[in-house]
Amino acid sequence: MKKGLGYAIIAYIAWGLLPVYWKLFGSLMAGEILSHRVIWSFVFMAILIVVGKGKWQQFRSLITNRTTLLLVGASSLLISTNWLIFIWAVNNGHVIETSLGYYITPLFNIMLAVLFLREKPTGRQWLAVALAGIGVLIATIDYGRFPWVSLTLVGTFGLYSLVKKRVTYDASIGLAGETAFVFPIAIAYVIYLFATHQDAAWTLPPITLIMLLLAGAATALPLLWFAKAAAQLPLSMLGFIQYIGPSITLLLSIFMFKEKFSPVLLISFAFIWSALVVYALASIKVARVAKEDVSLT
Numbered sequence: 001m002k003k004g005l006g007y008a009i010i011a012y013i014a015w016g017l018l019p020v021y022w023k024l025f026g027s028l029m030a031g032e033i034l035s036h037r038v039i040w041s042f043v044f045m046a047i048l049i050v051v052g053k054g055k056w057q058q059f060r061s062l063i064t065n066r067t068t069l070l071l072v073g074a075s076s077l078l079i080s081t082n083w084l085i086f087i088w089a090v091n092n093g094h095v096i097e098t099s100l101g102y103y104i105t106p107l108f109n110i111m112l113a114v115l116f117l118r119e120k121p122t123g124r125q126w127l128a129v130a131l132a133g134i135g136v137l138i139a140t141i142d143y144g145r146f147p148w149v150s151l152t153l154v155g156t157f158g159l160y161s162l163v164k165k166r167v168t169y170d171a172s173i174g175l176a177g178e179t180a181f182v183f184p185i186a187i188a189y190v191i192y193l194f195a196t197h198q199d200a201a202w203t204l205p206p207i208t209l210i211m212l213l214l215a216g217a218a219t220a221l222p223l224l225w226f227a228k229a230a231a232q233l234p235l236s237m238l239g240f241i242q243y244i245g246p247s248i249t250l251l252l253s254i255f256m257f258k259e260k261f262s263p264v265l266l267i268s269f270a271f272i273w274s275a276l277v278v279y280a281l282a283s284i285k286v287a288r289v290a291k292e293d294v295s296l297t
Contacts, residue, residue, distance in 0.1 A: 016248025
């Protein structure tokens with residue numbers, strides 16, 4: 001569990017900082033950025049598959065199994081939609097709304113864990129959910145309009161997390177399959193933009209273009225860390241660790257991107273961080289009890 005916790009923390013710190021990265025390509029359409037993200041992620045993963053010992057055989061096994069292929073297809077479409085909405089939101093002044101969405105996601109994850117994975121949170125963990133729910137409700141009301149960006153991010157990433165809990169293949173193999181699934185779509189879209197003279201990526205300054213080509217590594221590494229964490233942690237615990245990402249994003253939106261921040265949100269985030277502390281303490285107690293039970297046996 002400690003190893004999984006480390007992977008989760010690193011992944012969410014990286015995701016929290018991603019808005020700074022996508023802002024570099026603000027002159028491009030969200031669809032073009034997404035296409036390059038998919039293409040170079042596939043290239044990055046393909047290299048890892050080729051050089052990895054036994055990876056190619058595992059990849060062939062994945063794409064020839066109908067059940068796993070369907071799961072890969074579902075997770076691929078979910079995460080691609082999540083990427084598109086996030087990139088659009090970052091480059092159109094909705095970073096706070098993305099932060100709100102990823103604050104809501106852990107609540108959705110817990111609901112999915114209870115409904116589909118039969119996880120049973122303790123009383124204190126339910127208290128944490130209630131506190132976080134109050135905080136999210138305050139933030140949503142204060143935001144002043146239907147947060148479609150937030151809720152789309154919630155649904156796509158929450159369901160993506162659920163699908164990742166239902167598969168057993170290696171994280172790198174799974175990500176290679178996911179990027180391979182949407183790779184033809186991304187290539188077709190880039191060709192379409194080129195044919196209609198709407199492409200702008202190749203007109204970027206050299207350093208910015210290089211950064212765009214590195215989108216594969218910037219995308220793949222956090223997802224690999226997340227996949228490893230998802231395989232070792234309960235979905236509900238994974239959800240609450242996710243608060244690290246939107247907290248970083250929120251700070252960026254206020255201090256770097258200068259988006260409007262209502263003082264009422266401070267009350268909201270006070271509830272959310274209280275929930276995180278309550279949940280963390282409750283989870284530590286559960287882990288300690290489980291460890292004592294194992295030592296007795």
